[in-house]
Amino acid sequence: MKEFTVKISPLTPIWTGDSDRKNTVLRETGIIGSLRWWYEALVRGLGGSACDPTSDNRCPDKNGNHCDVCELFGCTGWAKKFRLEVQFNTAIPELWIGTREKRENKYLKRNVAGFMSDGTIILKFVPLREITPNEWALLNKTLQIIANYGALGARTSQGNGVIEIVENNLPHRDETPERSELKGSGNKAGLANLNDFFFYKFYIKFGEDIINLIDKRLFWTHQPDHCGFTDDWENWKKLWSNYRFLPIAFHIRDAVRHLEDNKNKRHEIFGESKKGSRVFVSHGYKLDDKMVEIRIWGYNVGESIKNKIKKELENKLKEKLFSKKEYQQYLEECILKDEKCGRQLLEGSE
Numbered sequence: 368m369k370e371f372t373v374k375i376s377p378l379t380p381i382w383t384g385d386s387d388r389k390n391t392v393l394r395e396t397g398i399i400g401s402l403r404w405w406y407e408a409l410v411r412g413l414g415g416s417a418c419d420p421t422s423d424n425r426c427p428d429k430n431g432n433h434c435d436v437c438e439l440f441g442c443t444g445w446a447k448k449f450r451l452e453v454q455f456n457t458a459i460p461e462l463w464i465g466t467r468e469k470r471e472n473k474y475l476k477r478n479v480a481g482f483m484s485d486g487t488i489i490l491k492f493v494p495l496r497e498i499t500p501n502e503w504a505l506l507n508k509t510l511q512i513i514a515n516y517g518a519l520g521a522r523t524s525q526g527n528g529v530i531e532i533v534e535n536n537l538p539h540r541d542e543t544p545e546r547s548e549l550k551g552s553g554n555k556a557g558l559a560n561l562n563d564f565f566f567y568k569f570y571i572k573f574g575e576d577i578i579n580l581i582d583k584r585l586f587w588t589h590q591p592d593h594c595g596f597t598d599d600w601e602n603w604k605k606l607w608s609n610y611r612f613l614p615i616a617f618h619i620r621d622a623v624r625h626l627e628d629n630k631n632k633r634h635e636i637f638g639e640s641k642k643g644s645r646v647f648v649s650h651g652y653k654l655d656d657k658m659v660e661i662r663i664w665g666y667n668v669g670e671s672i673k674n675k676i677k678k679e680l681e682n683k684l685k686e687k688l689f690s691k692k693e694y695q696q697y698l699e700e701c702i703l704k705d706e707k708c709g710r711q712l713l714e715g716s717e
């Protein structure tokens with residue numbers, strides 16, 4: 368049978384681990400789960416039906432019908448139409464960033480980890496049943512949105528999963544998904560809908576080569592009274608020199624979080640209760656020796672926080688990126704380079 372492959376190159380590490388935080392094997396399930404999540408958002412945006420496969424609101428519904436997403440990804444009583452195989456991976460050296468605030472009287476640590484690659488990672492789509500042209504078109508569109516504006520895999524609210532598509536030989540890749548072919552049956556869940564998304568890309572330019580800033584240990588990594596925390600500047604260097612990214616997603620997240628003054632709202636948007644975050648940020652991936660690009664995107668967050676991100680990110684980042692105030696001068700510029708709303712992506716005006 369013909370092989371359908373997409374070659375990708377990770378710009379920030381891909382995380383596929385389960386909730387036990389182990390990430391030792393690149394698991395297809397983590398990639399499939401993420402593909403499905405974006406596919407759901409796209410299908411909802413186009414007016415189709417998408418259930419919540421993680422809740423009781425999953426398909427089949429009481430009449431035995433399933434939604435437009437389960438049609439491709441499968442559910443109880445309806446087999447999925449393809450299998451995904453992922454080839455090749457390299458785990459990056461791990462490093463840790465402490466929390467800025469104490470939780471239950473102590474600081475916690477958050478790790479930067481995941482898979483990158485010396486070459487490309489190959490996603491192989493193996494059809495098990497006939498996939499319709501429209502489903503291929505939807506799948507292609509999903510991959511495009513992920514590569515151009517979002518991220519793939521898990522922990523995408525903490526920097527992981529920015530990818531570039533190096534080669535795509537899936538069929539129907541130049542076709543626009545047809546709304547009219549979505550059936551709209553089965554269960555529906557009011558979750559992420561592409562219509563409600565925003566996507567930003569910023570350039571962050573430093574006044575000196577980033578490798579020098581790492582050498583001088585200027586970046587913030589933990590609070591001075593965080594007992595037992597040890598820095599790993601060698602791994603900072605490796606991530607930048609070998610893997611071309613600067614592990615600053617937690618810094619960016621901290622900066623963006625504090626743009627929302629209302630504590631309840633903050634918890635709701637950034638997922639500090641049981642719910643997941645509705646704001647996602649990337650690490651800084653390399654543009655040149657002094658400059659990185661970052662992504663910030665999300666959905667259902669309201670206009671006020673979106674505007675604040677645009678207007679106040681630079682100042683907040685100055686506070687959060689460095690360990691001392693006198694280092695703030697090293698952040699030269701933080702420029703909004705690209706801004707899209709989900710509706711534009713749905714209309715194809717990218």
Ligand SMILES: [Zn+2]
Pocket residue numbers: 417418419425426433434435436437438442553554
């Ligand atoms: Zn479903």
